Amino acid sequence: MxxxxxxxxxxxxxFLWGFxxxxxxxxxxxxxxxxxxxxxxxxxxxxxxxYTRKRNFNVGTRQTIKFLGTGAxxxxxxxxxxxxxxxxxxxxxxxxxxxxxxxxxxxxxMAYKKRVRVYEVMLGLCAVAGLxxxxxxxxxxxxxxxxxxxxxxxGAVFTVINSKFTKTYNPYMITFYEMTGAFLxxxxxxxxxxxxxxxxxxxxxNPTPADWIYITILSLVCTVYAYSASVQLMQKISAFVLNLxxxxxxxxxIFLAFLVFGDKERMTPQxxxxxxxxxxxxxxxxxxxxxxxxxxxxxxMQL
Numbered sequence: 001m002x003x004x005x006x007x008x009x010x011x012x013x014x015f016l017w018g019f020x021x022x023x024x025x026x027x028x029x030x031x032x033x034x035x036x037x038x039x040x041x042x043x044x045x046x047x048x049x050x051y052t053r054k055r056n057f058n059v060g061t062r063q064t065i066k067f068l069g070t071g072a073x074x075x076x077x078x079x080x081x082x083x084x085x086x087x088x089x090x091x092x093x094x095x096x097x098x099x100x101x102x103x104x105x106x107x108x109x110m111a112y113k114k115r116v117r118v119y120e121v122m123l124g125l126c127a128v129a130g131l132x133x134x135x136x137x138x139x140x141x142x143x144x145x146x147x148x149x150x151x152x153x154x155g156a157v158f159t160v161i162n163s164k165f166t167k168t169y170n171p172y173m174i175t176f177y178e179m180t181g182a183f184l185x186x187x188x189x190x191x192x193x194x195x196x197x198x199x200x201x202x203x204x205x206n207p208t209p210a211d212w213i214y215i216t217i218l219s220l221v222c223t224v225y226a227y228s229a230s231v232q233l234m235q236k237i238s239a240f241v242l243n244l245x246x247x248x249x250x251x252x253x254i255f256l257a258f259l260v261f262g263d264k265e266r267m268t269p270q271x272x273x274x275x276x277x278x279x280x281x282x283x284x285x286x287x288x289x290x291x292x293x294x295x296x297x298x299x300x301m302q303l
Contacts, residue, residue: 006236009229010245016226018252021090022260023218024082027211029204031082032186032193034215035075037207039183041219046176046228055173064177067165071181073158075189078182080151088144090257091271094249095134096148098127098278101244103156108239111160119288120240123281130277133270156243162231163239171232179223244285251279 027034050057059067084093102124109116131149158178165174194203207215234242254275 003236006233007245010233010237010242011248013226013230013233014246014249015252016222017246018094018249018254019256020218020222021081021085021093021253022256023214023222024085025090025257026260027207027214027218029207029211030198031079031086032189032198033204033207034082034218035078036183036186036190036205037215038078038219038223039071039075039179039186041216042223042227043176043179043183045220045224046172046179049224050172050176055170057173057176059169059173059177063169067174067177068181068184070158070161070165071178071183072185073154073161074178075182075185077151077154077158079186079189080147080154084144084147084151087147088141090261091254092134092141092144093148094253095131095271095275095278096145097152097155097246097249098131099124099149100152100156100159100246101127101240101281103153104160104240104243107156108160108163111164119292120285123244123285123288126281126284127278130274130281133274133277155246156239159234159243160239163234166231166234171235172228174231175224175228179227241285244281248279251275 024031024034081093081097084096102121105120105124106116108114131145134145162174162178190203194201230242
């Protein structure tokens with residue numbers, strides 16, 4: 001029963017992550033500015049939450065640096081993610097993120113010094129095959145797709161890192177320091193962004209009233225709750241399972257994007273074929289995993 005509860009919570013988290021790309025498009029300011037405000041509000045909210053619960057913020061200098069460094073990866077991950085949604089479409093951005101399970105199938109065994117599981121790599125390749133189908137027929141979105149794939153790689157890296165952190169530290173404390181690190185990284189990046197990337201060298205730091213509503217939802221619901229919950233879930237499930245389930249994010253996101261943006265998010269049949277391939281990989285994993293567990297148990301009983 002507890003396992004079902006964890007999977008239901010995981011799907012809620014993935015659903016909320018699917019909504020982040022929609023929010024990223026609804027917010028009128030560029031991606032770097034979105035990440036700046038998202039991480040600032042999230043860090044403040046988590047700081048207040050931990051303070052009211054009388055948590056000890058002292059985790060040691062070395063661990064603080066590790067948390068802040070992971071936050072830096074998250075900052076770049078989100079900047080690329082929102083940038084991909086704005087350069088291409090929400091749908092292309094979310095499907096590019098599907099490569100996260102392939103990256104994880106290699107990174108997680110390396111981090112834990114275990115053998116690479118062939119079936120995890122094969123399922124990750126299925127996700128990439130689905131991505132290829134989409135890429136082959138949606139060539140106009142190549143930049144957005146590449147940005148999303150790079151974002152997925154960074155997502156796989158910090159997810160595996162967090163799976164190690166959760167064995168020792170409180171998920172909300174981890175998230176607080178990582179959001180602080182992400183905010184500091186984004187703040188340091190702003191002058192470089194203004195000088196070389198921002199259109200006409202202008203930074204948009206004055207969100208509209210509607211933007212503030214969307215940013216608040218993004219920060220509190222999709223970050224403070226969803227991100228902290230995902231970190232907490234890693235105490236119960238592997239990074240690969242989390243990231244493979246994250247491949248459902250395109251379905252949730254595309255559905256929400258179609259409801260919000262209508263025909264703008266209507267894609268070619270090949271796009272949906274590629275998405276179906278990715279979904280197949282997600283649905284097949286628990287079946288294979290269960291069959292392998294039964295096989296191992298039978299072998300143990302025979303011994």
